[in-house]
Amino acid sequence: MQRNRGNKLDKLGIGLLAGMLLPLFIFVIVYLVNDSSLTFSDYIKSLWIIHVLLKVGSLCIFANLAIFWGFLHLKYEKAARGVLAATLLYAFVVLISRAI
Numbered sequence: 001m002q003r004n005r006g007n008k009l010d011k012l013g014i015g016l017l018a019g020m021l022l023p024l025f026i027f028v029i030v031y032l033v034n035d036s037s038l039t040f041s042d043y044i045k046s047l048w049i050i051h052v053l054l055k056v057g058s059l060c061i062f063a064n065l066a067i068f069w070g071f072l073h074l075k076y077e078k079a080a081r082g083v084l085a086a087t088l089l090y091a092f093v094v095l096i097s098r099a100i
Helices: 012-033 040-049 053-061 063-073 077-099
Strands: none
Touching: 012 040, 012 053, 012 063, 012 077, 040 053, 053 063, 053 077, 063 077
């Protein structure tokens, strides 16, 4: 079985970047969809005050599942590892934030 050596997208950094940016993009979309007159920073502060910021953020991370499976389907194992690493970093941040 030959590996995909010539593919420039099958890199750990590509997967890490995609895995870090997609949940942030989804979070911004959630902010824009909410009919709110709050600024983005006030929106984040209000979510923190009512203790739902981590919950909303955790739900945004589920989008990584789609790109993870997409990379695996394309046989981009290194990129899929990057998405997994990004997801684990987000999980670590959530665990630390809950301890504070």
